[in-house]
Amino acid sequence: MHLLNADLHCHSRYSDGTLTPTALAERASRNGVALWALTDHDETRGLAEAAAAATALGMGFLSGVEISVTFAGETVHIVGLGFDAADAELAQGLARTRGGRTARAHEMAEGLARVGLPGAYEGALRYVSNPDLMSRTHFARWLVDTGVCADTGSVFRRYLTEGKPGYVTHRWAALGDAVRWITQAGGLAVIAHPGRYKFSVNEEFALFSEFKAHGGRGVEVLTGSHSAADTLKYGAMAQEFGLLASRGSDFHSPGESRIDLGRLPDLAGTLQPVWQALAHRVQRTAVASLT
Ligand code: AMP
Ligand code: MN
Ligand code: MN
Ligand code: MN
Secondary structure, three states: OOOOOEEOOEOOOOOOOOOOHHHHHHHHHHOOOOEEEOOOEOOOOOHHHHHHHHHHOOOEEEOEEEEEEEEOOEEEEEEEEOOOOOOHHHHHHHHHHHHOHHHHHHHHHHHHHHOOOOOHHHHHHOOOOOOOOOOHHHHHHHHHHOOOOOOHHHHHHHHHOOOOOOOOOOOOEOHHHHHHHHHHOOOEEEEOOHHHOOOOHHHHHHHHHHHHHOOOOEEEEEEOOOOHHHHHHHHHHHHHHOOEEEEEOOEOOOOOOOOOOOOOOOOOOOOOEHHHHOHHHOEOOOOOOOO
């Protein structure tokens, strides 16, 4: 069952992806995905459409979300899978987490204006389809389309990462709150793309230990931004910490994402897949075997 083509991390227009949930479901299905989750940033509004589209295509579906968290002064992302999207505490927590984004976007635009890039707020807003969810990605797309940078990667390097003119320090949710919102809504919490954080060995150990102590259950071993070395390292850490292993492309857009939906390597047979613990939460028409 570690060979199941599961893709449990991607983004739609309800956050910083460019496709609708339906278009994502069709793309995932075309690429052979058998179990899919939509995980928009701090937002669950796309899940009903995603579930309907997945079910119509005969593809297993899990509710998903990617919660922005501040841990040890860094932004960490926690993916929630298989929760009840109608849960009130989760909904309130996500609303609070989204809440600071508009003010942050104005501050980002002020920073960019100071280095000769006026009008960034209005520019980025043209790429936003969910007004509650203005993200750095929308600024990046505007800066690419106006010819300031050649691609989104260089926008982040020049303008949108710590110490750069468009970067604004922001306080997101607490780790324990995010894990609790997901867990008490019946879901399973997963550390997203651990290879992307700039933590020391001690900070990383603290993240994994505290995540586990709060009831976190899984870690992404396979994700679009991991190197082969990252995959090995976080596979070993999953085993060391007794965490389930997840697999997700983190697909955002056909033109931008390096890894397409469902196009990741297989999970190593020595790891326990996260979907083993989620079989009872999968929404599907015909129940095929996941175990
Ligand atoms: P935000 O939640 O507004 O801080 O935006 C974070 C999003 O920016 C991530 O989910 C990615 O989609 C995107 N992102 C972050 N770093 C990079 C990067 N170096 N290159 C391209 N996209 C990035
Ligand atoms: Mn994103
Ligand atoms: Mn992320
Ligand atoms: Mn993501």
